[in-house]
Amino acid sequence: MRETEFVLEMNNISKEFPGVKALDNVTLKVRPGTVHALMGENGAGKSTLMKCLFGIYKQDSGDIILDGEKVEINNSKIALDNGISMIHQELHPVPLRSVMENIWLGRFPIRRLGPLKFVDHKKMYKDTEKLFKELNMDIKPDTIVGSMSVSKIQMMEIAKAVSYNSKVIIMDEPTSSLTENEVEHLFAIIHKLKSKGVAIIYISHKMEEILKISDEVTIMRDGRRIGTWPASELTTDMIISKMVGRELTNRFPERRNTPGEVLLKVEKLTSPNPRSFKDVSFELRRGEILGIGGLVGAQRTELVEAIFGLRAVQSGQIYINGKEVKIKSPIDAKNHRIALLTEERRATGIIPVLSVLENTLIANLKNYVKPYFLLDEKKRREDGEKIIERLKVKTPSSNTLIKDLSGGNQQKVLIARWLLTEPEILILDEPTRGIDVGAKYEIYTIMADLAKQGKSIIMISSEMPELMGMSDRIMVMCEGRLSGFVDGKNATEEEIMRLATRFIA
Amino acid sequence: MSNLKLKNDEVKNAIKPKKIKELVSQNAIYVVLVVLIVAIAVVNPRFISFATFKDILLQNSTRAIIALGMSFILITGGVDLSAGRVVGLAAVLSASMLQKADYSRRFFPDMPNLPLWLPIVIAVAAGLASGLLNGFIISKFNVPPFIATLGTMVIVYGANSIYFDLPPNDSQPIGGLRSDFTNLGSGSILSIPIIILIAIIVTLIVWVIHNKTRLGKNMFAIGGNAEAAKVSGINVGRTLLILYGIAGALFALGGVLEAARTGGATNNYGNMYELDAIAACVVGGVSNLGGIGTVPGVITGVLIFGVINYGLTYININPYWQLIIKGLIIVAAVGFDIRKYLARK
Numbered sequence: 015m016r017e018t019e020f021v022l023e024m025n026n027i028s029k030e031f032p033g034v035k036a037l038d039n040v041t042l043k044v045r046p047g048t049v050h051a052l053m054g055e056n057g058a059g060k061s062t063l064m065k066c067l068f069g070i071y072k073q074d075s076g077d078i079i080l081d082g083e084k085v086e087i088n089n090s091k092i093a094l095d096n097g098i099s100m101i102h103q104e105l106h107p108v109p110l111r112s113v114m115e116n117i118w119l120g121r122f123p124i125r126r127l128g129p130l131k132f133v134d135h136k137k138m139y140k141d142t143e144k145l146f147k148e149l150n151m152d153i154k155p156d157t158i159v160g161s162m163s164v165s166k167i168q169m170m171e172i173a174k175a176v177s178y179n180s181k182v183i184i185m186d187e188p189t190s191s192l193t194e195n196e197v198e199h200l201f202a203i204i205h206k207l208k209s210k211g212v213a214i215i216y217i218s219h220k221m222e223e224i225l226k227i228s229d230e231v232t233i234m235r236d237g238r239r240i241g242t243w244p245a246s247e248l249t250t251d252m253i254i255s256k257m258v259g260r261e262l263t264n265r266f267p268e269r270r271n272t273p274g275e276v277l278l279k280v281e282k283l284t285s286p287n288p289r290s291f292k293d294v295s296f297e298l299r300r301g302e303i304l305g306i307g308g309l310v311g312a313q314r315t316e317l318v319e320a321i322f323g324l325r326a327v328q329s330g331q332i333y334i335n336g337k338e339v340k341i342k343s344p345i346d347a348k349n350h351r352i353a354l355l356t357e358e359r360r361a362t363g364i365i366p367v368l369s370v371l372e373n374t375l376i377a378n379l380k381n382y383v384k385p386y387f388l389l390d391e392k393k394r395r396e397d398g399e400k401i402i403e404r405l406k407v408k409t410p411s412s413n414t415l416i417k418d419l420s421g422g423n424q425q426k427v428l429i430a431r432w433l434l435t436e437p438e439i440l441i442l443d444e445p446t447r448g449i450d451v452g453a454k455y456e457i458y459t460i461m462a463d464l465a466k467q468g469k470s471i472i473m474i475s476s477e478m479p480e481l482m483g484m485s486d487r488i489m490v491m492c493e494g495r496l497s498g499f500v501d502g503k504n505a506t507e508e509e510i511m512r513l514a515t516r517f518i519a
Numbered sequence: 520m521s522n523l524k525l526k527n528d529e530v531k532n533a534i535k536p537k538k539i540k541e542l543v544s545q546n547a548i549y550v551v552l553v554v555l556i557v558a559i560a561v562v563n564p565r566f567i568s569f570a571t572f573k574d575i576l577l578q579n580s581t582r583a584i585i586a587l588g589m590s591f592i593l594i595t596g597g598v599d600l601s602a603g604r605v606v607g608l609a610a611v612l613s614a615s616m617l618q619k620a621d622y623s624r625r626f627f628p629d630m631p632n633l634p635l636w637l638p639i640v641i642a643v644a645a646g647l648a649s650g651l652l653n654g655f656i657i658s659k660f661n662v663p664p665f666i667a668t669l670g671t672m673v674i675v676y677g678a679n680s681i682y683f684d685l686p687p688n689d690s691q692p693i694g695g696l697r698s699d700f701t702n703l704g705s706g707s708i709l710s711i712p713i714i715i716l717i718a719i720i721v722t723l724i725v726w727v728i729h730n731k732t733r734l735g736k737n738m739f740a741i742g743g744n745a746e747a748a749k750v751s752g753i754n755v756g757r758t759l760l761i762l763y764g765i766a767g768a769l770f771a772l773g774g775v776l777e778a779a780r781t782g783g784a785t786n787n788y789g790n791m792y793e794l795d796a797i798a799a800c801v802v803g804g805v806s807n808l809g810g811i812g813t814v815p816g817v818i819t820g821v822l823i824f825g826v827i828n829y830g831l832t833y834i835n836i837n838p839y840w841q842l843i844i845k846g847l848i849i850v851a852a853v854g855f856d857i858r859k860y861l862a863r864k
Contacts, residue, residue, distance in 0.1 A: 322750075324750065354750065366744065367742075367806070368743050379736055
């Protein structure tokens, strides 16, 4: 083994997906015993780069060098065997099994009885106990994972990643569902790991966290590496400007909409779930873009899904044009000219195996029914292709399967789907999540156009610049409650953050 | 086909044009059917004859109707295990009411001669009812289709057996069917066998439902992503109810024709036909994950098994070996199919 100053080098990594160059010659060098932060906007390529390192994707070109030796990481097992472990952004434990079975999954301790092999539960229990003790965690090894809180599961995943005794641990948004105390706890664990010489690649959007915990920071944008700096030389503002890479002023199109009379009025809407939204009242004007801000868990998605009839409401009223309406299903919502672009594009938006055209038309087939149940094929194609063109969806043809388009273009198809239903109220839940910068701008332009035409838009967003750049007003929620409104033009990040944390004990 | 212009070169390059290899792989089942026929013909050239193909079509008309019924369900991402038992129920119901007046062992000794259509409508209605029951259980109570239809499969068989056991029949095979009924299975119009004509008409109707109606579009959407369909304001429950109903009616129609073709019925008619139907669909390119499937594909799937059954016997291949060949084709077809849709890493 050659002595080098880096435990891990990823050199000139490139990776392409259909329609998107996700990584373009990215280099990342990590020193042992340090925390290396990886930063960038959504869609900058951080997670893709880490998935290449962990063997979930295979890079198209570029080398991965571990301890001076080139390694081919074709799957996650190879990554783990080479001393790389990962805490994933999306957790996927086996919920009905115990904590210890989750931690040692794929490498259960074995007890031999002659030629037979059995899982050694006793050893597994003891090893798990020892691991938790070392990490100061208070979890019983035989707890069923599904019965634990999300933050406990997150801590379990952290323990699991540590248990591999890896040289490199990737932490992708490890604090997204942790409480403040648990974050401190995680930082203590990280310090301990550092002192043992473990390198940590840390992905997070939280600036304070990054500046507090990391030694070096690599910033990415649009699939490229912008640069690497010692954390001590950076400030929050510097990081943001490097991540964004352009002046904030031209990130958003100019808007020429003028909010008119009240179209939608929501009064004291309360969920039957006591932990969800409670007593939320707001008004939406014709031609207005109302942003909804808040932290993860503020119940914003739950609120709009209830307005759309996907979730139950215990009490409260919804008025459209001054008349009270009852919306019990998406069918009712559609009849009241409400559209919802859901947060989870893949899970509840696209129909992957169908063409772009079919995906565009699926919410609006009733307008094409001719006598004898037949559909007007010609009109369908005309309308579908017209709107695909209007929204500038980049697709080879309307017959291309939607799964072959990039995220941004899929999102545009979903917006097209809803525009065909001629909605008056569009609810957009994180409309630009996971979408590249160019497509983001196009979606903003579509929003601005719609508002100008007098359509009303509700936009949930977790990205502050987007919230401030696109909203006429911003409604901020915290822990299911409405914590206040701010004006879109004069809002400051601090003010929104203050409201977003208003009810957090 | 589309007047959409390519927006830029990047997109053009991102999705490459279809190569010949891809074209073959997209149409693999048709290739398989042709290769099968050619291979059998090489062993015995007399296989290529009008009579052979007529025989194969005759034998597989009911199977095609049942497989088409199954395609509705598989495309929604479900499965209907009760299909075979519904075939049996419809065969027994229709046969029991369409026996010759002078037959000595009539199911209903004193029943007057009914018009031909009435028992057929009753049998198909029974199939429709059992399908609606499936759809109701699945959409109302969210019971997985596998379990719900497993339940109705047993219930339908039980009900059919009780009926079949009624005195004076006492579980004796039903025979002595009226000639106007058996004519559906063996007669011809303009020298085209009626049963083949019926299968062709059903195929056309199913194709229209799949491709030209809102119901069909909603079916593909539900199979492709049920959550997205729901969010798009599709009434998923009602759509499933209708689709299971149509499927049940088609299974029953298959059962009626099976009785007419064979000139009799017992409560064990149709046993395991659901598995043949699923196999034909899957080999014909219907994805068992839902959302994908074509009518020409399903018919080709039926014909592949038809040709294997008939052709391999024709060239004297041991029937047990035929089973092994069939099994291999099912597994290979699905393995191939899944590779086609696997997400690119």
